[in-house]
Each structure stands twice: as C-alpha cells, then as structure tokens.
Amino acid sequence: MALREVLTWPNPRLREVAQPVSKVNDEVKALVRDLFDTMYDEGGVGLAATQIGVPLRVVVMDCGMEEKRPIALINAEIVAREGTILWQEGCLSVPGVTAEVERSAHINVHYLDATGQPQALEADGLLAVCVQHELDHLDGHLYFDRLAEFERKATLIAYEDAAIESNEASS
Numbered sequence: 001m002a003l004r005e006v007l008t009w010p011n012p013r014l015r016e017v018a019q020p021v022s023k024v025n026d027e028v029k030a031l032v033r034d035l036f037d038t039m040y041d042e043g044g045v046g047l048a049a050t051q052i053g054v055p056l057r058v059v060v061m062d063c064g065m066e067e068k069r070p071i072a073l074i075n076a077e078i079v080a081r082e083g084t085i086l087w088q089e090g091c092l093s094v095p096g097v098t099a100e101v102e103r104s105a106h107i108n109v110h111y112l113d114a115t116g117q118p119q120a121l122e123a124d125g126l127l128a129v130c131v132q133h134e135l136d137h138l139d140g141h142l143y144f145d146r147l148a149e150f151e152r153k154a155t156l157i158a159y160e161d162a163a164i165e166s167n168e169a170s171s
C-alpha cells in the first residue's frame with residue numbers, strides 16, 4: 001500500500017491539464033492502486049491523478065454506501081449529458097469547505113478500465129456528480145470554478161479561514 005500526498009489549493013499543479021494514458025501498463029496499474037489507497041485513507045469518494053501531482057488522465061472513485069464500489073476510469077470521456085442537478089460538493093484538495101454546484105444529472109461515459117479494456121458507464125446522482133468533479137480535475141478545474149463569482153469568493157475566503165484555524169490548532 002502506497003499513500004501519496006494530496007496537493008491542496010492553491011498549489012499550481014492542480015491547474016495542470018493531464019495527458020491521455022497511451023498504454024495501461026504496470027506503472028499505470030500501480031498509479032490506480034496508489035490513488036485508491038490514498039482516497040480510502042483520506043476518506044474521499046473520488047481522487048484524480050492531478051491531485052497527487054501526476055498529469056495523466058486517471059481517476060478513481062467509490063460512491064458505494066454500505067459496500068465498496070471501486071471504479072477506476074482511464075482516458076474517460078463524457079459522451080452524452082442530460083438534465084441538471086445541484087449537489088453539495090467538497091474536495092480533498094480544498095479541505096474544510098463545501099459548496100453547491102450545478103452538474104449534468106445523467107451522463108454516459110466511455111473509458112478504459114484498470115486492465116485497459118474499453119467500458120461504458122451510465123451514471124446519475126452522486127456517481128454522475130463524482131465523475132464530472134474528477135474529470136474536471138484532469139482539465140485543471142476545481143469545483144469552485146463553476147460557482148458564481150460572489151459564491152466562489154465566499155468559498156475561497158471560508159477556505160482560507162479554515163486553513164488558518166487548522167494551522168492554529170496544530171501549532
């Protein structure tokens with residue numbers, strides 16, 4: 001098990017645009033394992049390679065409630081969207097705050113799984129939100145980028161306050 005450091009905002013590497021994986025080799029499989037280990041350790045429901053400083057189009061998630069439902073998406077593309085949904089989102093790279101974000105309610109996704117096989121996924125609810133949130137990371141976007149200007153500023157001010165408080169608590 002290998003835990004990786006999750007980068008937090010405003011680390012500029014969170015703005016990097018990730019490159020497609022050319023081959024699902026042992027290195028990519030190890031990356032997927034590290035992402036799952038780190039995500040479960042941090043108590044998150046999703047993690048993108050960008051968040052651990054690896055600019056490749058790899059994300060993992062587990063939106064299972066009672067049982068584990070691990071999903072790894074490599075080179076994923078959203079090929080269809082329908083409707084809108086509002087969801088209270090948080091992010092391991094922006095700890096301590098959440099905000100309501102508008103997303104597509106239903107999506108169809110094409111991707112490679114962790115063995116390199118092409119797969120299709122139809123998602124709604126939390127899973128659809130999670131896929132959109134994680135794929136945004138691969139394009140260097142954070143959820144607060146999708147907020148209206150006033151709300152975006154308020155979220156970032158609350159984030160800075162939360163960071164100051166947690167520094168004071170730990171010193």
Ligand code: NI
Binds near residue numbers: 090091092093133134
């Ligand atoms: Ni995130």
